[in-house]
Amino acid sequence: MILSSRRRASRGGNNKSELLDGNLHMEITIPSHFQCPISLDLMKDPVTLSTGITYDRESIEKWIEAGNQTCPASNQVLMSLDQIPNHAIRRMIQAWCVENRSYGIERIPTPRIPVTQYEVSKICSRIAVSTQRGDHKSCRELVGRIKAWGKESDRNRRCVVNNGTGYQLSETFHSFASTVSFEKHVDLLKEILSVLAWTFPLGEEGQSKLGSATSLGGMVWLLKSGDLSARQNAVLVLKELLSLNQRYVDSLAKIEGVAEALVQMIREPICPKATKASLTTIYYMISPSATGVRFTSRFVELGLVPLILEILVDAEKGICERTLGVLAGICDSKEGREEAYKNALTMPFLSKKMLRISELATEFAVCILWKLCRKDKKDEGGVIVEALQAGAFQKLLVLLQVGCGESIKEKATELLKLLNVHRIRLDCVDPSMDFKYLKRPF
Known part of the structure; x- marks a missing residue:
């Protein structure tokens, strides 16, 4: 194997090495017995198998974990999966790295x-x-x-x-x-x-x-504490636990202060990872059940709707998907829809995020729009008109053109019918909108 490395000129002006090469590049050949037979890279943690052949630990572990029971180089059946550290080869590799450090070769650390x-x-x-x-x-x-x-x-x-x-x-x-x-x-x-x-x-x-009431109570207590690291770990564990079984969601719902603690995690974010975990936990808690309906009302009371709409302004993909998912769940309730109606950012954001983030984000955006407009069709159509003004009609047309899942296709078709009834009132087609260069983002 050959490494290309830039030679470093010495301050004394002795450029003999450069003159010999004719340029500032030098080709360095790695000795074959320093290379892993699997990756052909310089071994960082050489280990020897029962067949006597040495490999880099990371490479051979991946080979064995994939279910292979033979030595990759000799194809012999491994009598033992033990990997014995080859300290002699490792020290030789380290010495070789030191000898060639002037070519930019870094010494491999002694592995633990x-x-x-x-x-x-x-x-x-x-x-x-x-x-x-x-x-x-x-x-x-x-x-x-x-x-x-x-x-x-x-x-x-x-x-x-x-x-x-x-x-x-x-x-x-x-x-x-x-x-x-x-x-x-x-x-x-x-x-x-x-x-x-x-x-x-x-x-x-x-x-x-x-998932016991005792353990969940301890996690909620830590979730409400002032320790940022403890709060982050608590919500990460809760997110994983709630994804396993609905009964843990029901148990968590009985603990006082959990909704407030989760909203606080979003209002005062610790890091994107914790924010995603908080939004996912809320999503599980507002699932369509008796408990979910009760908690949806509580989250609405705590001001979650305007809070997550603010997050959507410049959220990255993962947070945006989870935020739209939570909003879709909240809009299952009357209180949630009313809160979404009142916010001036709702329709512009739903139209803007459609087709821009991911297939999942588009699905949630269409679902929210469908829930809001469907409940509004018997009224004066204020929400529908607002959706038209935000450009939702054009976005839905483009969505059907580029293709989408069957469920979303049905909702988009129904939305177009609802919007079309009120479309005559408005000059909703913006001549400045040009979909010529629109590409499918998924």
Whole structure:
């Protein structure tokens, strides 16, 4: 393998290397025994299999995880999947990098030994014992070690997730959240949530522990706290949990202050990831059910509609999709539609976001418009006229031309019929609108 590297001129003016090359580029050949047989790249963490052939750890792990049971180079069946670090080759590679550092070759760092299944199982057992004893300090220290493993590599994270850690942490969270001295254990609960945020799926038992009224109450308490990191991790865990089963949504709905805490997360955003998780959690909570209807009214009372419309002004794709999804859910209720009617930004934004963001965003925008105009057709048609003035008629025509799903096609067709009734009143065709260069965004 050949690397092209720019030679660096020395300050002393000795440009012999440049004169020999005739330019500032130098071709450096990587020794073949330093290359991974799979990726053909310089090995960063060389490991040897039972067949005696050395590979880069990341490459061979992907090969084995894909279900392969043979050595890629020799095609021999692997008698063992153990990967033994080849320290001799690694030190030789590092020495070669140092020798060629003048060509811009960086020395590979000494890799850390990845965590093993045995180590993960052992630390989970120790957490279980400490939980039974109520040893807050020991649990926090052990959870901190798991957190550190996760930070080291994605490989470590997969090992942690695949060995029952999620269940044990869920059980520990439930145990300490249910104690009378809850606030004494807040630091431990925060640490557990920071790990649980990336350990899903948890398994049925883990989900049951984390979805209990006690655990949900602890997460809502942290969601309302002043600690930004704790609030972010709490909403990330809630989002994952609610996506698993409707019963967790119903349990969460019984906890006082959850709606206020979620709206506050959107009003005072921590980061895009937390905002997306908050919007997704709200979306699950306003699902069409008795609980959802009650919570929709509560979110409307808290001023969620104007808040999410403001977000739409310059939201990136992921947030925009979730915001429109929440608004579509809110518009299922009479209070939600009335609040959307009153806001001057509703129709312009629905028309603007259609065909611009993604197929999902367009679907939500059409769905909202359909709900608003359909309920307005027996009235004076104020909403329909406003939609016409915002250019919705033209956008819907273009949507049908470029193609869309059957469900949205039906709604768009019905909307065009509703809008066409009032179209005669207005000169709604704007001659400045030119769809010549419009491209389908999905």
